[in-house]
Amino acid sequence: MSQSILYLVPTQEFPIGDFQNIIQEYLTKNQLIDGLYSEEYGWLAAGDNAGGIFLDSEGAFEYAEIRDSKNLRLVPEEVGPDFTATCVYCGSGLGAILYEKVAEFYENEGEEGSCADFGELSIQCNSCSQSQSITALKLPEDRLLSRQFIQFVEIDSEANPAFIGKLEALLQCELIVIYV
Numbered sequence: 001m002s003q004s005i006l007y008l009v010p011t012q013e014f015p016i017g018d019f020q021n022i023i024q025e026y027l028t029k030n031q032l033i034d035g036l037y038s039e040e041y042g043w044l045a046a047g048d049n050a051g052g053i054f055l056d057s058e059g060a061f062e063y064a065e066i067r068d069s070k071n072l073r074l075v076p077e078e079v080g081p082d083f084t085a086t087c088v089y090c091g092s093g094l095g096a097i098l099y100e101k102v103a104e105f106y107e108n109e110g111e112e113g114s115c116a117d118f119g120e121l122s123i124q125c126n127s128c129s130q131s132q133s134i135t136a137l138k139l140p141e142d143r144l145l146s147r148q149f150i151q152f153v154e155i156d157s158e159a160n161p162a163f164i165g166k167l168e169a170l171l172q173c174e175l176i177v178i179y180v
Helices: 018-029 095-112 161-171
Strands: 005-010 033-038 043-046 063-075 122-124 131-133 144-153 175-179
Touching: 005 161, 018 033, 018 063, 018 144, 018 161, 033 063, 095 122, 161 175
Parallel strands: none
Antiparallel strands: 005 144, 005 175, 033 043, 043 063, 063 144, 122 131
């Protein structure tokens, strides 16, 4: 499998804290996670039944993270120099500008030691000089902004549709599935 990260993003927003509580309780109860992988970052370790998350029952993940914040995040969080985004005013490509802004954003976030808000990120178009929030940009179909998501890192197999279906039933909403 060429992808190494699985993102599950709910199509509806939950009150802050509720999403994490619901997901973490379910994953813990079903032994899909087991304690912390990293106390510093709050990453979760794979549990004894972690293989049930994936089509290959032997598959697992290195760690998981449940993001549940008032701050918007770019999902997937990784952005390369070939990233594409389009100005809402003139339709020009903003990929290179956005790549630089996002890299600067992450750098500043690391210095502050907190989860910064992508909703505050503003980009100025070189073609029409209009400034726009990242929330207004036309992002590629495989990118979105969300306050809540789950990510499983270093996966070995695709997600089991039955697992995704159980989470969707639990949350009473669909989950957007993104592999990176």
